[in-house]
Amino acid sequence: MKRTIALEEAAMFGLSIFLFGKLSFAWWWYLVLILTPDFSALGYLVNTRIGAISYNFFHHKAVAIIVYIAGFYLNNEVVQLIGLILFGHSSMDRMLGYGLKYPDSFQNTHLGMIGKKSK
Numbered sequence: 001m002k003r004t005i006a007l008e009e010a011a012m013f014g015l016s017i018f019l020f021g022k023l024s025f026a027w028w029w030y031l032v033l034i035l036t037p038d039f040s041a042l043g044y045l046v047n048t049r050i051g052a053i054s055y056n057f058f059h060h061k062a063v064a065i066i067v068y069i070a071g072f073y074l075n076n077e078v079v080q081l082i083g084l085i086l087f088g089h090s091s092m093d094r095m096l097g098y099g100l101k102y103p104d105s106f107q108n109t110h111l112g113m114i115g116k117k118s119k
Helices: 002-021 027-033 036-045 048-058 061-073 077-095
Strands: 105-109
Touching: 002 027, 002 077, 027 077, 036 048, 036 077, 048 105, 061 077
Parallel strands: none
Antiparallel strands: none
């Protein structure tokens, strides 16, 4: 099942790159911005609950899609870009096995535990 999820997420990551190509930005912008959603993990400096809330908000695909659609209807490529970066980053993370976080631990995700294998 993990391989199927990874393939599905890879397709969505590819979709974000394809849609980015329809915008008027230089390609290097995608490379520069693709990791910016991880700044949301700074919430973990407060505690694991706040960290999970901030991380999950910026890694939730529904948020990304709403932002992209808002940019489309507002005819605002910057807003579309933000939505595509959020969507692409979330797809890339899930393709690599990093899921949305539970409030007890950064390592506890909806796709299973990440990091060191627990016995």
